[in-house]
Each structure stands twice: as C-alpha cells, then as structure tokens.
Amino acid sequence: MLRDVDLLWALRSPCNLGCTYCYFGTVEEHREKPVAQAGQLSHLSRNDVSLDGIARFAATLADSPVRRVFLAGGEPLLWPPVLEIVETIKRGGIQVVLCTNGLPLARNAIARRIVELGVDAVSVSLDGDRAAVNDRYRPSRNGKDGFEQVLAGVRNLSKWRARDNATLPRIGLYAVIGRHNIASVNTVPRLAADLGLDYFVPQPLHLDAEHALHDELSLRQQDIAAVRAELDRLWRSRPVDLPDTTYPSQFLTALTPGSPHHVEGCFGGTRLHFIEPDGSVWDCPSGLKIAATPAEQHRSIRNHSAADLFTHDGTCADCGLFSADCLPMWPLTGFSSFLTKRRP
Numbered sequence: 423m424l425r426d427v428d429l430l431w432a433l434r435s436p437c438n439l440g441c442t443y444c445y446f447g448t449v450e451e452h453r454e455k456p457v458a459q460a461g462q463l464s465h466l467s468r469n470d471v472s473l474d475g476i477a478r479f480a481a482t483l484a485d486s487p488v489r490r491v492f493l494a495g496g497e498p499l500l501w502p503p504v505l506e507i508v509e510t511i512k513r514g515g516i517q518v519v520l521c522t523n524g525l526p527l528a529r530n531a532i533a534r535r536i537v538e539l540g541v542d543a544v545s546v547s548l549d550g551d552r553a554a555v556n557d558r559y560r561p562s563r564n565g566k567d568g569f570e571q572v573l574a575g576v577r578n579l580s581k582w583r584a585r586d587n588a589t590l591p592r593i594g595l596y597a598v599i600g601r602h603n604i605a606s607v608n609t610v611p612r613l614a615a616d617l618g619l620d621y622f623v624p625q626p627l628h629l630d631a632e633h634a635l636h637d638e639l640s641l642r643q644q645d646i647a648a649v650r651a652e653l654d655r656l657w658r659s660r661p662v663d664l665p666d667t668t669y670p671s672q673f674l675t676a677l678t679p680g681s682p683h684h685v686e687g688c689f690g691g692t693r694l695h696f697i698e699p700d701g702s703v704w705d706c707p708s709g710l711k712i713a714a715t716p717a718e719q720h721r722s723i724r725n726h727s728a729a730d731l732f733t734h735d736g737t738c739a740d741c742g743l744f745s746a747d748c749l750p751m752w753p754l755t756g757f758s759s760f761l762t763k764r765r766p
C-alpha cells in the first residue's frame with residue numbers, strides 16, 4: 423500500500439509547562455473562564471479520548487495510507503501509556519516523531535524506551551540558548567523546571583542513543599520565534615550543534631490579535647528585515663540540518679501584512695491531517711481553516727479507523743487561508759530529509 427499521509431496528533435491535553443503563548447491557552451485563564459467553543463484547545467480539557475479509544479484507533483493505522491505520525495499535545499510524554507501507543511504504531515510499520523518540551527526525557531525509563539522502540543525522531547522545544555531567554559515565556563508549572571532541565575533531558579536521550587550505538591531517534595530543536603527572541607534563529611541551532619543534535623526548525627509565534635501578549639510577542643512588518651537577516655545567516659551557516667530552502671520565504675510571507683495568503687496545492691487535508699485530543703480530525707491546525715470547515719465535514723477518530731478517515735486521492739487543493747498558523751506544517755511535510763540525511 424502506498425503510504426504518503428502524515429498525521430499531527432495532539433494526543434492529550436495536560437502539560438507540565440505553562441508557556442504563556444501556548445495554543446492550548448493557560449490553566450489559569452481556563453480555570454477562570456472554562457472553554458466552551460468546539461475545537462478550542464485547553465490543558466484542562468475533559469474530553470480527551472480515553473486510552474481504549476486511542477489504542478483502538480492506533481491499531482488501525484497499520485492498514486491505512488499513514489506513513490508518519492507526529493505525536494504532540496499538550497505534553498505527550500507526561501502520559502504514562504504513550505509509549506504503549508508508540509509501540510502499537512511502530513509495530514504497524516509507521517514512523518513516529520515525538521514532539522516534546524524535553525523535560526520527561528531526563529527520566530531514564532522514558533529515554534531508554536524511546537531508543538529501544540526505534541522512535542524515528544524527537545523534536546524538543548526550546549526558545550533560547552539560555553534560561554533568561556527561554557524560561558520567561560516557557561515557565562514550568564512547578565516553578566523549578568526550565569532551560570537546564572530541558573538540556574538535561576536532551577543530553578540523557580543522546581546518551582541512551584549513543585549507548586545503544588543507535589542512529590535513531592534523530593534529535594532536533596524547535597524554537598518559537600517572537601519579537602523577544604529573534605536572535606534565537608541562530609543561537610538555538612548553534613546550541614543544537616554543540617549538543618551533537620541533528621536538526622533545527624524556527625517557527626513564528628502565532629497569537630490572535632485579542633491575545634494579551636499579541637502586541638508584546640507577535641512578529642510584525644517592522645521585524646521582517648531583522649528576521650530575514652537571521653534566516654539568511656542560518657541557511658548560509660547550516661550548523662545542523664534545516665527545512666528546505668523554500669522555508670525562509672514561507673516564514674517571511676506568513677509575517678507579511680495582508681495575511682491570510684493564497685497557496686497552491688496545499689497538503690492540508692490530503693497528505694497531512696491534524697487530530698485534536700478530543701478526537702476531532704481537521705485538514706490542518708489553522709484556526710481559520712477549522713472555522714471554515716462546514717459541519718458536515720467534521721470528522722473524529724472515535725469509532726473510525728484510519729483507513730476510513732484518510733484516503734489519499736493525490737489531489738492537493740489550493741488554499742486562501744495561509745498564515746503564521748500554518749507555517750509549522752511545512753517542515754512536517756518535508757521531515758523525510760531529517761530522517762535520511764546523515765551529518766558527517
């Protein structure tokens with residue numbers, strides 16, 4: 423069977439960090455004002471699919487066109503059964519990429535099992551090359567963990583990989599770039615190289631205009647020159663593997679006023695799909711796209727198999743809703759290069 427569909431699966435909602443810009447909002451705001459809107463993400467969600475429901479759906483992936491699953495959240499590695507789910511997916515011959523805040527990787531049982539299971543890649547989020555830059559907007563809920571503990575997690579996973587002489591998982595860093603950390607476009611990949619990691623992806627911070635931190639953090643037209651200079655420098659120096667050369671221009675387009683923009687042949691809904699913790703399946707994680715999806719096209723993994731939901735007919739439709747919200751999808755569709763390239 424041709425396997426050419428990728429899934430970004432936000433598996434569970436809870437998290438041990440309280441990133442102030444997170445797509446899931448903050449626990450504090452949702453305690454005060456619980457979410458009511460369908461599709462709205464929350465770390466306090468009570469509608470996450472149960473372990474049984476997740477396990478049942480994961481077992482159906484083997485007979486579907488799905489090639490690769492990116493497991494995110496919330497924090498996927500906080501949920502103890504996650505590695506059983508990874509085992510089921512891998513047994514079906516499907517690649518797994520774990521997207522994590524990195525803190526749980528400091529636990530030997532988790533890091534060792536990730537290597538044993540042959541997880542294909544682990545993407546760790548880090549917004550700066552030091553605590554002062556990273557921890558301000560990515561604080562932990564326990565008030566103790568932060569940059570240093572994320573580094574400890576990354577080093578521990580690298581240690582278990584080296585101990586087994588394994589080439590997998592590939593390990594990379596993801597940095598969310600806002601007005602406060604434009605320099606991280608280059609400082610974080612240099613840190614990745616120093617740590618012996620494999621790849622780096624910068625992604626633009628995206629917040630709705632009504633968000634309390636929008637004016638403080640969201641990149642805008644005045645920032646484009648500085649961001650372009652950093653991206654140019656990074657793609658010239660390439661300290662680790664990077665997304666393909668079209669990515670910097672997509673990044674800058676997403677910041678250009680007049681957004682949303684038009685893209686031809688978008689992979690959303692054909693080669694890539696997004697699953698929310700409540701089981702909803704969308705073409706992509708863009709809030710604009712989700713809002714534009716007619717009720718009769720709403721789908722869910724609850725009581726459906728992957729083969730029912732993902733039937734790739736090869737046609738990618740043009741989309742007029744491209745924005746910073748979509749940009750994290752581009753490196754996911756080109757992820758194969760991170761798995762196949764071997765740095766010297």
Ligand SMILES: C[S@@+](CC[C@H](N)C(=O)[O-])C[C@H]1O[C@@H](n2cnc3c(N)ncnc32)[C@H](O)[C@@H]1O
Pocket residue numbers: 437443444445446494495496497498521522523545546547596598625626627628629
């Ligand atoms: C929602 S997190 C889930 C996985 C894991 N907890 C982590 O932090 O990597 C997935 C990615 O989205 C990024 N992210 C969260 N909120 C964002 C926002 N408002 N704009 C851009 N990226 C965001 C995170 O930094 C992370 O790289």
Ligand code: SF4
Pocket residue numbers: 437438439440441444445446495496497523547560
């Ligand atoms: S670690 Fe990930 S899921 Fe958790 S608050 Fe931060 S961005 Fe959101």
